[in-house]
Amino acid sequence: MTVGTAPASVFDSDLPTLDYAAEESPAEVYPRLRAAQREAPIAIGPFGPEVLSYRLVRSVLRDTRFQIPPGINLLSQGITSGPLWDKVVNSLLCIEGDTHHRLRSLTSKAFTPRATLRLHDTMVEVMNALVDRVGDAGRCDVVTDLARPYPVPIICALLGAPREDWEQFSCWADDVFKVFTFTIDVREVEPAAMRAWRELDDYIDDMVARRRHSLTDDLLSDLIRAEDDGDRLSTAELRMLAGGLLLAGTDTTRNQVAASVHVLCEHPEQWELLRERPELAMPAVEETMRHSPIACGTLRMVTQDVELDGYIFPAGTHVLVNTAAANRDPTIYDDPDRVDITREGAPAILTFGGGVHYCLGANLARREIAEALNVLAQRLKNPRTAGPVPWKPMVSLSGPKSLPIEFEVAR
Template sequence: MTDRFYEQDTVQCPYSYYQELREEQGVHQLEDEDVYLVTRHADADSVLSRVEEFSNKAGPGLRQKALMGAEAALPDAKYRVVRTLLTNDPPSHTRFRKLVARAFTARRVKALEPAMRAIVDGLIDAFPADGEIDFVRDFAKPLPLIVIADFLGVPRSDLDVFGKWSDDAAEVLGGTLTPERSRECQESLQELLGYFDEKIAQRKLKPADDFLTMLIEAVDKDEKPLTVQEMLAISYVTLVAGNETTVNMLSGMMLLLQQNPEALARLREDRSKIPTAVEEALRLETPVQGSVRLCKADTEIAGTPVPKGSRVLIVAGAANRDAAVFADPDRFDLDRENARAHLSFGKGIHLCLGATLSRQEGVIALEHLLDRLDAFDVPAGFTPRYKDNAVLRSLISMPLHVRKAAS
């Protein structure tokens, strides 16, 4: 059964497959691979908590071997991504997290709200008064990209190339990569790191009120600043993590509203349920379906032996639909009391630093869409299609007929 993990039918709709895995055993080894899938909520929660046994240095995706080959084919590569947040362990990870967390406090994220609302309104302004849009292209993709570009402190005029770099980085996580495509992604990464290198050099000469300046000025308890390599790695992770996951969350939320018109009607009447709608979107259409850990010693997960050196994929997309935790787990439920028990942002020391920012984007987006649009409907017969990526749940497009509310 586990050889279906990368199949197109599974990528397009993995949930019945996940259910089979959960019901059969919960922990499964992919055939011909050193990868173990963890699909039950309790087991996934346990692995996320066992940080001394399961290292985060496995890398963020499953298919790095092709990329490593491409990396070797770039002998003159100027930059490399050092371990900081995403693929690191304590005590080094702890240092970086403390330094970067200062930019993601609840107070700082709340301060971004007026700018976020202006961005959302600007995107809706561009919609026709009564006509067709592509929700992914015209709203879900530009919103987080603009927010994260402003947060980092880079010009909006560079958004198109930023989007390309982010998409290329995301493809490595679980996409089907040819050697040629792997090399292209590696070259794209070099361009991205070179871009940030130039921006950091500019900020050293002319500081601003942005994330890049904060990285330059950050020092730890021993008064040790970040190196340029470390700043480049953190900027890269912030761009990709802050963009791709929120795109998928926004797209998934709109899809669920189309599939659940009674919930949409209720949200129009009761805006207090919007935060739960965001959480249910994160749970049901988990933006990042899984995260990888490296087994540091022979151990077991729920009675299944896992050898040292194996990679473990914590399949949040499966754990988030576990009936042992979520009653009627496949239902989009605006009254679900434990909606935030999902694992879409991880847990513990690796809980996503941008979780509050992403949630705020989701809430503001839905508030303004409901306020300013009398209707937004997919055409009859619409079938969602996702990118060929077993880790990222990325909707390719979503046509919508929109009708603006009277001013």
């Protein structure tokens, strides 16, 4: 009889080390991720243990013993109290347990296929209008001219905010989102962020008050209607959820639209395939997000000693769940570096997370990006990059900083 070896701590398991700088882009770091992934499903990275394999990443995301750290990036900058801390820890992203389950149960009723489908015309209209502005020039910067202005009008239409307020929403999102950026000193941007957040809260409170007297066909009205065994969302919860939707659905969509366009420009045969077969738009979203996601990982904190796959994660350990590495795990995806929008039989990408914190707006995000890619594939012929395409760091929300392209336009 063979006596099994007792599992060891991840810190004492002779795991590969993984080193990268805060300013390096995903493409720069990826070869090192692959090398570490060949040795073990976990590496010791610059921020601690880093889970790399698809199977283990999926397990961690679904395991409630691995929780989002309170305050997310605020903790790493020594911020553990104050108005900003209170706002972040009481957001849907950070809430755990029964409160989180209750809010998701109520909110999910408003994120139906119908809610997404009714925005189709708005998505197409917004992207077509943006292409019209640059069509005659035959060139543009996808980041500033197409991707950045695209999602805010859609989120506003989803909430029921009037068009004349779209630019104000965009400014609020820009200011608030800076406090979630790992590469920025939060204390420097906190005053402007909190001012914007207060103004956004006041705006949403006013919208809620008006909707209660006259419900319409928008998400805010759906959230007000949402009920589960007599339980309803309070005004404070409506404020948090509506504001959170604006923040969560703005920069992520902007960056992924630009990233997906970049991938397809680098693979012109895939662009032409999408142009010929518009029904491939949703698979194109999955494949470009698998190959080049702008959210490369998520942070978890271990609430108790946990054994997974023969490794012990000690309580209190911060673990980086590297979904970008998992999305290109060669044991899961055939030829993972290949871009193929007709790829079949592959498991779901992990970019939207998993378990209780699976992205509530995942279906909406997929639809937004798909409609943008479909419009662009139909309107822009032979798009090609017309200069350098630097990407933002992997450790923050990544994506192209700029994406200059030239094209011929179809009217």
